[in-house]
Every structure is written in C-alpha cells, then in structure tokens.
Amino acid sequence: MGCPEAQQVVRQFASERADVTLVERDVAVEIGLARHYRLIATPAVVINGGAVMYGVPRPAALAARVDKSAASESRL
16 A cells, blocks of 8 residues: 555655654554544655655655754754
C-alpha cells in the first residue's frame, strides 16, 4: 500500500539525515490518522506533527521543510 516513489524518496532522505526519524503509517488502515492530520490526499508526509507535504516530495523541498520545522521547534 502507499506510493512506492514517495516512500523511496522519504526513506532515502531519512537514511541520510541523523536528525530525522521516519515513522511510516498507512492512513488507509488507520483512518483516524487521516482525520487527525486533516489529510486531503495521499501520498502525504507529515513533519513534526504539523507540516504536510503532498505528492512525491523533492529531496530539497523535504530538507527545507524539515529544517524549517526544526528551527521553529528550537525557538519554543
């Protein structure tokens, strides 16, 4: 289940970043997650419980969103 291309990109990204922990979930099985994160499409990448990216992410865009989220978290 899921989008193999998106999974490959995200898995590769996570394997190259020590500061990233990848948790894969299937919202087709865990419907409550889709509601909780207000997902409107798949594939979707949820970053730190907030930022959502849809479709197959480009590695540079994924890095930018993760870095932005981490910077926001460190200011709290």
